[in-house]
Structures are given as C-alpha cells and as structure tokens.
Amino acid sequence: MSADLPLAAPAGEAPKDFIRVMIAADLASGKHTSVHTRFPPEPNGYLHLGHAKSICLNFGVAKEFGGKCNLRFDDTNPLKESTEYVESIKKDVRWLGFDWGETEFYASNYFDRLYEFAEQLIGAGKAYVDSQSAEDIRSSRGNLTEPGKESPYRGRSVEENLDLFRRMRAGEFPDGAHVLRAKIDMASANLVMRDPTLYRIRRAHHHRTGDAWCIYPLYDFTHCISDSLEGITHSLCSLEFANNRELYDWVLENLDIFRSRQTEFARLNITRTVLSKRKLIQLVEEGHVAGWDDPRMPTLSGLRRRGVPPEALRDFCARIGVSRAENKLEYGYLDACVREHLNANAPRAMAVLNPLKVIIENYPADHVEWFALPLAPDQPEKGVRRIPFSREIYIERDDFREEAPKKFFRLAPGQEVRLRCAYYITCKEVRKNAAGEVEAVICTYDPESRGGGTPDNRKVKGTLHWVSASHARTAEVRLYDHLFAKDDPEDVPEGQTFLHSLNPDSLSVVEALVDPSLVGLAPGETVQFERLGYFCADPAGDPEHPVFNRTVGLKDTWAKVEKQAG
RNA sequence: AGGGGUGUAGCCAAGUUGGUAAGGCAACGGGUUUUGGUCCCGUCAUUCGUGGGUUCGAGUCCUCCCGCCCCUGCCA
Numbered sequence: 146m147s148a149d150l151p152l153a154a155p156a157g158e159a160p161k162d163f164i165r166v167m168i169a170a171d172l173a174s175g176k177h178t179s180v181h182t183r184f185p186p187e188p189n190g191y192l193h194l195g196h197a198k199s200i201c202l203n204f205g206v207a208k209e210f211g212g213k214c215n216l217r218f219d220d221t222n223p224l225k226e227s228t229e230y231v232e233s234i235k236k237d238v239r240w241l242g243f244d245w246g247e248t249e250f251y252a253s254n255y256f257d258r259l260y261e262f263a264e265q266l267i268g269a270g271k272a273y274v275d276s277q278s279a280e281d282i283r284s285s286r287g288n289l290t291e292p293g294k295e296s297p298y299r300g301r302s303v304e305e306n307l308d309l310f311r312r313m314r315a316g317e318f319p320d321g322a323h324v325l326r327a328k329i330d331m332a333s334a335n336l337v338m339r340d341p342t343l344y345r346i347r348r349a350h351h352h353r354t355g356d357a358w359c360i361y362p363l364y365d366f367t368h369c370i371s372d373s374l375e376g377i378t379h380s381l382c383s384l385e386f387a388n389n390r391e392l393y394d395w396v397l398e399n400l401d402i403f404r405s406r407q408t409e410f411a412r413l414n415i416t417r418t419v420l421s422k423r424k425l426i427q428l429v430e431e432g433h434v435a436g437w438d439d440p441r442m443p444t445l446s447g448l449r450r451r452g453v454p455p456e457a458l459r460d461f462c463a464r465i466g467v468s469r470a471e472n473k474l475e476y477g478y479l480d481a482c483v484r485e486h487l488n489a490n491a492p493r494a495m496a497v498l499n500p501l502k503v504i505i506e507n508y509p510a511d512h513v514e515w516f517a518l519p520l521a522p523d524q525p526e527k528g529v530r531r532i533p534f535s536r537e538i539y540i541e542r543d544d545f546r547e548e549a550p551k552k553f554f555r556l557a558p559g560q561e562v563r564l565r566c567a568y569y570i571t572c573k574e575v576r577k578n579a580a581g582e583v584e585a586v587i588c589t590y591d592p593e594s595r596g597g598g599t600p601d602n603r604k605v606k607g608t609l610h611w612v613s614a615s616h617a618r619t620a621e622v623r624l625y626d627h628l629f630a631k632d633d634p635e636d637v638p639e640g641q642t643f644l645h646s647l648n649p650d651s652l653s654v655v656e657a658l659v660d661p662s663l664v665g666l667a668p669g670e671t672v673q674f675e676r677l678g679y680f681c682a683d684p685a686g687d688p689e690h691p692v693f694n695r696t697v698g699l700k701d702t703w704a705k706v707e708k709q710a711g
Numbered sequence: 712a713g714g715g716g717u718g719u720a721g722c723c724a725a726g727u728u729g730g731u732a733a734g735g736c737a738a739c740g741g742g743u744u745u746u747g748g749u750c751c752c753g754u755c756a757u758u759c760g761u762g763g764g765u766u767c768g769a770g771u772c773c774u775c776c777c778g779c780c781c782c783u784g785c786c787a
Contacts, residue, residue, distance in 0.1 A: 161725095162724090162725095185787095186787095187786085187787055189786090189787080219787065221786095221787080222786060222787075224786090225786080225787090275785095279784085279785055282785075283783075283784080283785095284783095286783055287783070288712095288713090288783050289712065289713055289714080289782080289783065290712045290713050291712095291713085291783095292713095293783085320785090321785070323785095324785050326785095333714085334713055334714040334715090335713095335714055335715075335782080336713095336714080336782055336783050337782070339783085342784085342785050344785085345785035346785080347785080361785095363784090363785075363786080363787085364786070364787050365787095367787095368787085384715095384716070384717090384780080384781070385780090385781055385782085385787095386781095386787090387715060387716060387781070387782090388714080388715055388716090388781065388782050389782090390715090391715090409716085411716095411717090411780095416722090422787095464723080464724095464734095464735060464736080465723055465724080465735090465736095466723065466724050466725085466735095468717095468723090468724070469716070469717065470716095470717055470718070470723095470724090470780095471716095471717065471718090471779070471780055471781095472722085472723065472724090473722075473723090474722065474723060474736090475721085475722045475723080475736070475737075477722085477736070477737065478722070478723070478735085478736050478737085480736095481735090481736055481737085482736090484748090484749095488748075488749060489749090493746080495746095519745095522744090522745090522746075522748090522749075523749070523750080552747090554747070555747090563745060564745095565745060565746070566745070567745095596745085597745045598745070605745090606747090607747080608744095608745050608746065608747090609746095610746075673746085673748085675746045675748080676746045676747085676748070677746090678748095699746075699747095699748050699749095700747090700748065700749095701747075701748090702747045702748085703747040704747090705747095706747075
C-alpha cells in the first residue's frame with residue numbers, strides 16, 4: 146500500500162457521489178476557490194423526507210468543503226405562500242441540525258433588482274410584452290413534435306415594450322392582460338425555450354412585500370438570478386429541472402452576470418407514503434390525518450413528533466447516497482436507521498400494552514422489592530432504573546398461552562420463565578371468568594432466583610417484561626403503522642385515488658400500564674419499552690397521564706417464526 | 712413522435728486511464744445474550760436492460776434494440 150498515492154477514499158470514509166466528485170474537481174482545478182450552495186424551498190407547504198435529502202446534500206456539501214449554504218425562500222408566487230410555512234421551514238431545518246447563520250434570503254428581496262434585469266433584457270431586444278391571452282399562448286406553443294408559432298406581439302419595439310412593462314408594474318392593466326416573455330426560439334426542441342414567460346400580472350398580497358407589487362417574476366427568471374446574486378457556485382436541484390437548465394444558462398449569459406451552475410440529482414422516493422405537496426395538503430385539509438405534524442406524515446414535523454431523531458434522518462440521507470437514477474427506497478431502510486440510533490441512545494424501560502394479571506401465590510402480600518433495570522444494557526455506566534415489584538403484576542397477554550405452540554418460550558402452564566431483572570416464575574394455574582376468558586394466571590416464584598439468576602445456573606428460555614400492579618401508572622399509547630396499506634399508494638384501479646390506499650389501521654390507541662418512572666417525561670423524550678419498541682412522549686400528554694407515540698417497533702423474530710409455522 | 716435523462720442483486724449504491732463486480736438495507740443459516748432486541752460469524756450478482764462489434768481481456772469503448780422518468784403552467 147502506497148501512502149502517498151491515495152487512489153481511493155481512505156477506509157471507512159463514505160464513497161463520494163458524483164456531486165462531491167464534481168465539486169472536489171472544481172476546487173482542484175481552480176475553477177472555484179470556495180463552495181457556495183443553497184437550499185431554496187418555496188414556502189407553500191411543510192418540509193418532508195424529500196427536502197431532508199436536499200438539505201443534507203446542500204448543507205452537507207458546504208460543510209465538508211468548508212463553504213457556505215444559504216437558506217433561500219423561493220417566494221415568487223404569493224397565491225400559495227405564507228409566513229406560517231416560512232416559520233415551519235426554519236424550525237425544521239434547524240431541527241434537522243443545520244444552521245444557515247446570517248445567510249437567510251428571500252427571492253422577494255430581489256424584486257427590485259429582478260425588475261431592473263427584466264428591463265435590461267427588454268433594452269437588449271431579448272424580451273417582449275405579449276398581450277395574447279393565456280389560452281393563445283398555450284395553443285401557440287406547439288407540442289412535443291411541432292414547433293410553436295411566434296406571437297403577433299413578438300416584434301414590438303424596445304420602446305413600446307419598455308413602456309408597456311412599466312405600465313404593467315404601475316398597475317395600469319388587469320391581471321392576465323399582458324406578460325413579459327423572453328425572446329428565444331419558438332421552434333426549440335426544448336419547450337422551456339419557446340419564449341418562456343418571465344413576469345405575470347398578479348394582484349395578490351405577498352407575505353413579505355405586501356401590496357408593493359402587482360407583477361411577479363416566475364421561477365425560471367428568478368432562480369438563476371438569485372443564485373447568481375448570492376454567488377452560488379453549485380446550484381443543486383432535482384432531475385425534473387434538467388430541462389430548465391438551458392434557460393437558466395440563457396438568462397445568466399444574456400444578462401452577463403456571475404454564472405452559477407445547475408446540477409441535477411434524483412429526488413427521493415419512498416414506499417408506503419406520498420411526498421407530493423398537493424397530496425400532503427389534501428391529507429391535512431380533508432382530515433385524513435390530524436395535521437402537518439401527525440406522526441404518520443412524512444413531513445419533518447410529523448417525523449419529529451413520531452420520535453424520529455434528526456441524527457437518524459441525517460444518517461439515512463448519507464446512506465442512501467445521491468445519484469441520477471430514479472429510485473424508490475423501501476421504508477424499512479429509514480426504520481433501520483431509526484432503530485440503529487435509538488438502540489444506542491434510548492434508555493430502557495418497561496410498559497405493558499395489553500395487560501394480563503399474574504398472581505405470585507407464594508410471594509408475601511404487601512411486600513415490595515425494588516429491582517434495577519439497566520438504562521443501557523451494553524453501557525452499565527449509564528446507570529439503572531429502579532422498578533417496584535410485588536405479589537401481583539401484569540405481563541403482556543401475548544406472553545401467555547394456555548397451550549404453548551412449538552418454540553413458544555414464554556409463560557404457559559407448567560413452564561418457567563424469567564421476569565426481567567426480578568425472579569423466575571412458574572405457571573401453576575389459570576383463572577378464567579364466566580365467559581371462559583383468562584382472567585389471571587397463578588404462579589409461584591423461586592426466591593433463589595432473585596435478580597433474575599439462580600445459584601444452580603438453571604436456564605430459562607423466556608424473559609418477560611412486567612409492571613407491578615399496585616405501582617403501575619396508566620398512559621395512552623398510540624401505535625402507528627404506515628399511513629398507506631400498500632407500497633405504492635398511487636397504484637390503484639381506474640376511478641380510485643391514492644386516498645383509497647389509506648391504511649384503516651394506521652393508528653390504534655391503547656391504555657397501557659407503565660412503570661411509574663415513565664410519568665413526567667418531557668415531550669420528545671424517547672425510551673425503549675423493552676421487547677416492544679421505541680416510544681416518544683407526546684406533547685398531548687399531561688403530567689399525570691402521559692401520551693406515548695410508538696416511533697418504531699423492535700425486530701420481532703418470534704412473530705416471523707410463528708407466522709411461518711402457522 | 713421531438714428534446715432531455717436513466718437502466719449494476721428484492722431495495723439503495725460504489726465501480727480509477729478497459730484487467731476479471733465495494734458497501735448498506737432486506738433475506739437466510741449459526742453463535743452470544745437476564746429484551747425472540749443488540750452484538751458477532753457466515754451465505755446471498757460466473758454477472759452489470761438486450762443483441763451485436765472492437766480487444767488477449769468490456770459493467771467500463773462502438774453500435775442496434777428495449778424499458779422507465781421528465782418536458783406542451785401566466786406553478787416551483
């Protein structure tokens with residue numbers, strides 16, 4: 146191995162994606178001396194998983210190469226945008242772990258400059274005011290195979306265009322009366338280049354500029370200029386903008402200003418959910434979910450409330466990579482990242498979701514012992530949780546069977562199991578009610594097994610979680626499953642919509658019995674309920690009665706084995 | 712049909728100037744275990760959408776064909 150000829154990335158370092166390779170090359174060749182990116186959301190909705198990928202890419206690249214990343218709101222369509230969205234976006238980016246410092250920008254801050262650039266284009270004979278109706282413009286654009294037709298207004302003089310454009314700005318014309326168009330090529334094979342619209346008249350209140358403007362610039366004109374003004378070296382966007390790159394370059398070239406370069410990557414797609422803003426808004430507005438932060442939503446606010454740690458989300462984004470190939474990730478990949486982080490960080494606790502009473506007949510009544518449950522089994526230094534134990538306890542109903550199937554290691558008549566950190570117990574008798582349902586299980590315990598081990602080193606195959614009946618507190622536990630019942634919610638028969646794919650069982654609520662130390666957690670705190678999964682305290686809880694959201698369950702090998710057997 | 716992209720395992724995804732297919736998730740087998748969790752070990756592409764061609768040698772070069780995605784907003 147030659148230390149001075151590093152042909153590949155050092156061991157352990159993540160392989161570089163094509164964007165990082167390109168940036169490294171730009172720096173090495175001297176094309177750029179520093180890197181400047183930007184994350185440019187339109188404040189017309191809440192951020193979701195797809196944005197997380199873009200945020201991690203843009204902020205990540207800037208950080209890795211010692212550059213900067215701007216947060217820029219692409220707010221050129223006042224009809225759809227609002228301050229609520231701006232605030233939620235800032236909160237979510239911060240939560241994800243990124244800091245844009247002083248570099249918070251708004252496309253609307255450039256409205257004056259954008260207007261001047263438009264006049265400059267008009268002055269150069271490269272833009273004109275078109276007075277056709279929207280329908281006429283559409284019908285004269287041509288189609289995929291036929292060229293478009295030039296507008297009858299295309300030949301207006303610079304003076305006339307300037308006059309008309311100034312009067313558009315002054316508010317002399319009604320909405321839709323005129324637009325400003327770039328004069329490029331109505332026969333271009335790239336439809337984006339067929340005299341794209343640059344400005345439209347829109348009498349709408351803008352969340353930042355109020356009623357100062359009645360004309361607003363469009364994306365293709367605004368975005369490239371904003372990038373240029375901010376000195377963005379690498380403008381990263383998703384693949385569907387690839388067709389727009391030609392126009393992006395045209396505008397900067399014809400204005401002769403700093404040339405930012407656009408590079409496209411494949412956006413994130415994931416099974417079991419939808420990421421289109423239109424559909425997410427529909428889910429919220431039609432009440433299919435409780436709100437933007439419903440824990441079943443793929444929004445960052447939903448994931449946060451669900452208990453997904455930002456570190457896990459960043460890890461996910463790093464592990465899925467960046468490429469130009471269309472992709473559809475398995476939702477399980479995200480779950481794996483979440484479990485990995487939570488396994489290492491969530492303190493352990495015990496809670497019983499579906500209780501069955503166990504009476505330990507040879508244990509003294511009114512006696513209480515306190516056992517120690519390690520907060521982190523692999524890190525003893527993290528300490529323990531003190532858990533009360535008494536004659537009557539609750540275990541999970543699933544952990545008892547009157548007739549144990551093969552490989553069922555849990556409680557059954559005559560079978561001995563361990564109560565986590567406490568004692569070995571053996572089932573002696575089953576008590577049923579008049580309806581024949583199991584009401585309680587009578588057991589005996591082995592006093593020698595105190596703490597969960599015996600002097601004779603006798604092994605038991607099952608270890609159950611439990612709570613002391615007289616000490617347990619109640620809590621509402623919300624068990625979440627995927628919002629949609631199938632991998633691809635859009636895959637529905639004719640006449641149906643993605644709403645038909647909604648999973649009717651995406652939420653079930655149970656009143657659980659929890660260890661008393663679980664009452665009083667701060668909202669957002671996540672713990673592992675041993676053998677069940679990770680649960681996050683929800684703000685909806687009150688000091689006496691907490692609410693927990695299941696973030697993700699633990700892997701369940703037994704469920705798999707049982708399913709295969711049955 | 713025109714233009715722009717893209718096709719490596721069930722899902723992501725690396726693959727230098729052509730030299731004989733990384734890694735992760737999932738799955739499957741085994742070990743450890745006071746969570747049927749974690750952890751550890753092992754298995755998992757004779758083959759890179761398909762057919763030709765160049766070459767001693769091709770995922771990498773040439774070429775034919777096929778599939779999929781994006782583009783006809785005064786949305787972004």
